[in-house]
Amino acid sequence: MFDLFSDIFTYRDNALTRIDPRAKLLIALAALIAVVTAERIVLPLAVLAFCLGAVAILRIPAKLVACRLAAPLSIVAVLVVIQTFVTGKTPLFAFTFAGWQFTAKAEGLRQGTLLGAHVLGAVSVVFLLSIVTPAHRIFQALRWFRISRNWLEIAILMYRYIFVLMDRVADLAAAQRLRLGYTARGRALRSFTTLAGATIIHSLEQAQRTHDAMRLRGYRGTMPFGPLPPLGRRDRLILVSCLIGIAVAYGLLEWGVSG
Amino acid sequence: MNGIWTKRRNVIRRAATVAATAGTLIALPAQAFAMHISEGILPAPWALFWYAVALPFVAWGLRDLRRRSEDLLWFKPLVGLVGAAVFLISCMPIPVPTAGTCSHPAGTGLAAILIGPGLTVVVASIALTLQALFLAHGGLTTLGANIVSMGVVGAYVGYGTYRIIRRLGLPWVMAAFLAGLLSDWATYAMTSVELAAALHGGESFSAMLTLILLAFVPTQVPLGILEGFLCAGALKFVRSRKPELLRMAAAGGAA
Numbered sequence: 345m346f347d348l349f350s351d352i353f354t355y356r357d358n359a360l361t362r363i364d365p366r367a368k369l370l371i372a373l374a375a376l377i378a379v380v381t382a383e384r385i386v387l388p389l390a391v392l393a394f395c396l397g398a399v400a401i402l403r404i405p406a407k408l409v410a411c412r413l414a415a416p417l418s419i420v421a422v423l424v425v426i427q428t429f430v431t432g433k434t435p436l437f438a439f440t441f442a443g444w445q446f447t448a449k450a451e452g453l454r455q456g457t458l459l460g461a462h463v464l465g466a467v468s469v470v471f472l473l474s475i476v477t478p479a480h481r482i483f484q485a486l487r488w489f490r491i492s493r494n495w496l497e498i499a500i501l502m503y504r505y506i507f508v509l510m511d512r513v514a515d516l517a518a519a520q521r522l523r524l525g526y527t528a529r530g531r532a533l534r535s536f537t538t539l540a541g542a543t544i545i546h547s548l549e550q551a552q553r554t555h556d557a558m559r560l561r562g563y564r565g566t567m568p569f570g571p572l573p574p575l576g577r578r579d580r581l582i583l584v585s586c587l588i589g590i591a592v593a594y595g596l597l598e599w600g601v602s603g
Numbered sequence: 604m605n606g607i608w609t610k611r612r613n614v615i616r617r618a619a620t621v622a623a624t625a626g627t628l629i630a631l632p633a634q635a636f637a638m639h640i641s642e643g644i645l646p647a648p649w650a651l652f653w654y655a656v657a658l659p660f661v662a663w664g665l666r667d668l669r670r671r672s673e674d675l676l677w678f679k680p681l682v683g684l685v686g687a688a689v690f691l692i693s694c695m696p697i698p699v700p701t702a703g704t705c706s707h708p709a710g711t712g713l714a715a716i717l718i719g720p721g722l723t724v725v726v727a728s729i730a731l732t733l734q735a736l737f738l739a740h741g742g743l744t745t746l747g748a749n750i751v752s753m754g755v756v757g758a759y760v761g762y763g764t765y766r767i768i769r770r771l772g773l774p775w776v777m778a779a780f781l782a783g784l785l786s787d788w789a790t791y792a793m794t795s796v797e798l799a800a801a802l803h804g805g806e807s808f809s810a811m812l813t814l815i816l817l818a819f820v821p822t823q824v825p826l827g828i829l830e831g832f833l834c835a836g837a838l839k840f841v842r843s844r845k846p847e848l849l850r851m852a853a854a855g856g857a858a
Contacts, residue, residue, distance in 0.1 A: 376642075380646070388643070430814060466744060470743060473736070502686040502687045503733060505684050537840060544717070544837060547684040554683075555676065
């Protein structure tokens with residue numbers, strides 16, 4: 345879990361990291377809307393293929409991609425099976441297992457597959473966004489879009505101190521393991537609650553230190569957000585081209601292809 | 604009579620299918636993330652509806668934050684750090700014996716006791732955004748639904764339970780245990796309602812809700828109990844070591 349939660353790849357220099365975060369957020373939003381509203385599987389799968397292609401070109405480790413997609417993939421599998429066997433009327437095939445008869449239905453399979461495609465397409469869009477845009481740039485862009493300053497201040501503090509606390513928690517957990525803190529179920533539960541309690545104590549103490557440090561740097565209750573310059577010509581061109589591309593793809597794949 | 608029996612048998616059969624497949628498939632990856640509704644699952648109208656439900660609660664929490672941070676300059680760093688701690692606790696894997704895998708506590712009951720339900724909604728909305736962006740848990744399109752189930756319902760049920768039990772004069776350990784337990788179960792019940800409302804299609808809503816609830820039972824019933832122990836155990840640890848820190852955090856909570 346902790347290995348996954350890193351924006352290290354966003355600091356690489358490539359064509360996608362150089363795009364303005366506001367343009368990337370708008371493009372991602374348009375792609376998400378297109379995927380979620382799609383009524384055929386072609387568009388979400390095309391978006392998935394595009395995003396995975398971009399991820400491959402950016403040379404993101406396959407292990408990271410697999411880890412990030414593992415949970416959504418398991419959800420897709422559950423969705424397809426549940427929808428196939430629970431909803432619909434037209435039987436596809438049936439089998440008996442442990443005395444129970446299970447019947448797969450065509451409508452359910454179609455619905456489950458579409459939902460699965462939605463999940464994979466949408467997850468891939470957010471994944472691509474997250475590996476080409478650092479968190480602080482996303483927060484900066486969100487402020488430009490007039491998202492609440494207080495919400496963003498707490499978000500920045502949380503994001504910053506998750507990593508600080510993560511190191512402390514990892515050390516504590518390692519010390520507990522060395523002292524055989526997780527060898528039996530009851531002991532593991534006690535160790536786990538102690539770890540959670542220690543994390544809270546660290547966070548409250550760190551809050552005091554952080555506040556003192558912020559006051560020394562002139563903090564008077566609000567954090568400054570650096571202003572973003574107007575979107576450059578190149579970014580505007582990329583934004584408009586991508587939005588047109590998504591609209592055209594939506595039109596072609598949703599309405600333009602018969603069947 | 605025969606018709607009723609056939610209907611019941613069908614429901615049991617469907618429930619068995621869903622429980623068996625969900626249990627097996629959720630156990631496939633190393634860790635289960637049952638309570639986040641994944642990106643793309645909700646149709647657009649439902650995604651917008653849950654955003655509309657969540658936004659007033661987030662706005663209320665932000666108003667609360669602004670009011671308190673005007674008086675106490677250290678309040679925002681405190682909320683941010685408690686949020687970071689709860690985020691980490693919610694990422695810690697705990698073994699679920701019945702599923703044979705690891706799952707994660709929600710942590711909203713604990714957060715609500717520490718900093719209050721309004722601020723817990725704000726913290727949960729940020730944690731869910733970060734998880735959607737950087738961990739592929741939950742999603743941006745399902746953020747509203749996840750805020751309602753994990754933030755709003757989890758926080759208010761946990762906080763309400765803690766306050767009611769304390770008012771009844773019962774020990775705080777029991778109050779904390781039940782706050783953790785009920786906030787977890789309430790979160791899972793609300794997630795089931797959200798999923799059933801969006802996915803029931805031509806089937807009846809109640810039948811789909813029953814199926815989803817049954818599918819979650821193997822992981823969420825023991826996980827809720829573990830979350831109760833976590834909530835009570837963590838608070839006990841802090842109270843015994845640094846009670847003055849809890850008083851500081853209680854500027855917004857119930858501890």
